[in-house]
Amino acid sequence: MSASVLYDAPGPKAVVRNRIYAVVGSLAIVALIVVSILRLADKGHLAPEMWDIFNYAGIRQNIADAVLATLKAFGLAAVGSLVLGVLLAVGRLSDHKPIRWVATTFIELFRSLPLLITIYAIWVGFLTDHSMWALAAGLSVYNGCVQAEVLRAGINSVPTGQSEAAYALGMSKTQVMTTVLMPQAIRSMLPTIISQLVVTLKDTSLGFIILYPELLQTARLIASNTQVNGQYPYVSTIVVIGTIYIAMCLLLSALATWIEKRGRRAKTGIKVAPGVQTADIPTAEDIPGPREGGAGGAGPTDGGAAGAAVTKD
């Protein structure tokens, strides 16, 4: 149901009323922003000196190092989670009971624990001096479970005829998985996989808590080590570094959307699933697979995913 089904085409009266709502609503939002800015300016947070600190080469170098540190942890975690995801997905679909059992237990255990608890335990317990590796390991474990479920949903959505045909040609189980099922699963799930990478990038911010010098930790250090006009420049550093962080996440999100649109244009192959950034680790059954998503009349099962964005505006 598109939004316009919910209301009639506005007549003259409704047009006037909608305009009034529009003006009132915009005024309220603008007023909120203006009041916030005025209050901040009152306390001297918008003074030019507060923002002048970003002209110092040292602070710029700090920020550049922090971006690099965040990207390093993200890169490690992305590779780790994808490798672990493939292993766990294959393990969970294995014909051997013990392997299936181990993979399922691993996924079910770590998806139900807060990521922060895992990262902190790894940091304190095993990698106290290597906060980057602790962060990357924690992120890989948690997001690996998600990627595994995403891939499993993808593999399950490949039509059974594909693997039957491959077996009929005499391919081995490994060949069927690596040459027939996986490529199609990855193609159809690429937007979802990238959306999950956005979550991984966002979660590198947890390095803040284990004192890994990534963006937010650097923001805190800069703000608490500099004093301008007798105040710590928390507001300006958070604004600058927050903008960098959000911009990085938005870029990666945009990539997911672009691949999804591109996939929907293609006429061959199985459909590409919508790239949904989920709030929680979904089970494979919850992920809107290519089979149900995308089609015109969305059935009641479509709402199964956490925070599912139905991309029909």
Added chain:
Amino acid sequence: MNVLLDNFPAFRDGFIGTVSITAVSSLIALVLGVVVAGFRVSPVPPLRYFGTAWVTLMRNTPLTLLFLIFFFVVPEILFPGMSPFVLGSLALGFYTSSFVCEAVRSGINTVPLGQAEAARSIGMTFAQTLQIVVLPQATRTVIPPLSSIFIALTKNSAIAGAFSNAELFGWQKLMSDKGYDIVPVFIWVAIGYLIITFTISGLFRLLERRMEVAR
């Protein structure tokens, strides 16, 4: 074993802290999420833009950054000395509201087209269509995703523990600072979280069964 028995009052306080911050922020997220979802489907363009901007921004902001904003910027705007509990639940509630909004919106999308058309054809306004016809029917499909959103909220509440809130992650940090072995501490905290998340999913399953209607 000793870690828990020796520090049981602190553990209990942490458990209660996690439950209360989860409860308060899920209430904020629910109310805000439904309102923003209403904005996103409304006939007034600026409200639609606001809703879209809200969801895009909140979903692409790391929760820790949101916590930093709420602890260092918001008190300067409102008034200094707000309690970490209030700030923490606001940050969590705002973050989760974007996920609730998307769940509600996709729930609205699953209500059959004829329902809204019928509502319009008997002369209902947008607000009436949404309140009387569409949202009550969307509730049923929204409940399963809401369950996993609230479970995620419970898990995210651990970050509030790092911002001087008394809850389970705070207890884990305290115990490891006191020099206890991390493995038993980790196990007890994990059990604490599992109790809460299982309760939430159980409650939602109950709710789902009660609202089940043959279509």
